[in-house]
Structure formats: structure tokens, C-alpha cells
Amino acid sequence: TQETLVLVKPDGVARGLTGAILARIEAKGYALVDIRLVEPDRERLEAHYAEHAGKPFYEPLLEFMMSGPSVAIRVAGNRVIEGFRSLAGATDPTTAAPGTIRGDYGRDWGLKVQQNLVHGSDSPESAARELAIWF
Ligand code: ATP
Numbered sequence: 732t733q734e735t736l737v738l739v740k741p742d743g744v745a746r747g748l749t750g751a752i753l754a755r756i757e758a759k760g761y762a763l764v765d766i767r768l769v770e771p772d773r774e775r776l777e778a779h780y781a782e783h784a785g786k787p788f789y790e791p792l793l794e795f796m797m798s799g800p801s802v803a804i805r806v807a808g809n810r811v812i813e814g815f816r817s818l819a820g821a822t823d824p825t826t827a828a829p830g831t832i833r834g835d836y837g838r839d840w841g842l843k844v845q846q847n848l849v850h851g852s853d854s855p856e857s858a859a860r861e862l863a864i865w866f
Contacts, residue, residue, distance in 0.1 A: 734764065734805060735812045736861040738850040741799035744768075748836055749802050752849060755818055755832060761808035765866060770800045778864050791844040803865040812858055815851040822847060 737756065739749050757763065771779075776793050783789050806815060820831025824847045827833035837848050852858035 732807055732809055733811050733855065733858070734807045734862065735815055735852045735858045736850070736865055737804040737806050737815055738865070739802040739804070740846070740848055740850060741796065741801055742846040743836075743848040744802055745799055746836075748848065751836070752832055753804070756804070756806055756815070759808075759814065759818060761806050761811050761814070763804060764807050765805040767803050767866070768800050769803050769865060771796060771865075773797065775864060779861060788844060791842075795842075795844040795846065805862060805866060812852055812855065816853065819849050819851050824848070 739752050743749060743752060776796050780792060818832055820827030820833040823845060824833040824837025825839045827837060829835060832849055833847050840846060852861050
């Protein structure tokens with residue numbers, strides 16, 4: 732079995748979508764192993780988003796991620812990394828397919844940072860690294 736890090740980002744928490752997102756993870760049959768509400772400092776976010784350092788959206792992304800708490804979830808299941816990214820949908824919430832979390836609840840609000848509700852690790856290496864950052 733595999734583990735992944737899911738984050739319900741500040742927009743998802745502020746909009747009261749945490750429960751709906753957890754329900755989709757559970758309905759798919761994945762296991763919630765650990766869960767915590769986190770107000771990340773800059774250091775934690777710099778570690779999490781190291782690969783994006785220097786990109787134009789990096790600073791706005793960190794500001795957005797410090798705008799309120801996120802819910803960090805350790806999720807387990809067979810092929811859960813790929814499976815959760817499928818549940819989440821494409822990065823851009825405007826074009827994410829209906830039926831996905833981003834497609835059903837997200838849109839482009841005209842802000843600099845795409846507020847796309849969730850994060851999911853993209854590989855086993857990322858999952859191990861990110862789980863150590865958030866838990
Ligand atoms: P995530 O890693 O959050 O699950 P992802 O893998 O689809 O989503 P990444 O390319 O890793 O996205 O980017 C990380 C986050 O940075 C995105 O979720 C989004 O919030 C933000 N982001 C990515 N690209 C852009 C962009 N071009 N403009 C604004 N924000 C962006």
C-alpha cells in the first residue's frame with residue numbers, strides 16, 4: 732500500500748469544503764491515517780514548494796498558503812498518489828473536469844494565485860518528503 736499527502740488549502744478550509752473533500756477520499760475507499768490543522772510558517776512552505784522557488788507565482792503562492800490554516804491529511808491506499816490526483820483534477824480549476832474536486836468546487840477568482848483547493852503529492856519520493864514536512 733502507498734501513502735500520500737493531501738492538503739486542503741486555505742481556500743478550501745475557508746469555504747467550508749473540508750468535509751466534502753474528506754467524504755470523497757473516504758468514498759473512494761482510501762484510509763485516513765492522520766489529520767491535522769496547520770498554520771504553516773514560511774519555512775515550512777519554502778520546504779514544501781522548493782521546486783517552485785524563483786517562479787513568478789512563487790511569492791503569491793506562499794502568501795496565499797499563509798493566509799489561513801490548511802488541513803493536512805495522511806492518506807493510504809493502493810495507488811493512492813495517482814488516485815488522489817485523479818480525484819483532484821487538473822491544476823487549473825477553470826478547466827478541471829466536472830466530477831473532480833477542483834472541477835466541481837473550484838474556479839479562477841481572478842487572483843494571481845490559482846486557488847485550487849487541494850494539493851496531492853505527485854510521486855512516492857514527493858509523498859515521503861512532504862509527509863515529513865507536514866507531520
Ligand atoms: P498540487 O501540487 O498543488 O497538487 P499541481 O501539481 O497541479 O498541484 P504544481 O505545478 O505542483 O501544481 O503547482 C503547485 C501549486 O502552485 C498549484 O497547485 C497552484 O496553486 C500553484 N500554481 C501552479 N502553477 C501556477 C500558475 N501558473 N499560476 C499561479 N499559480 C500556480
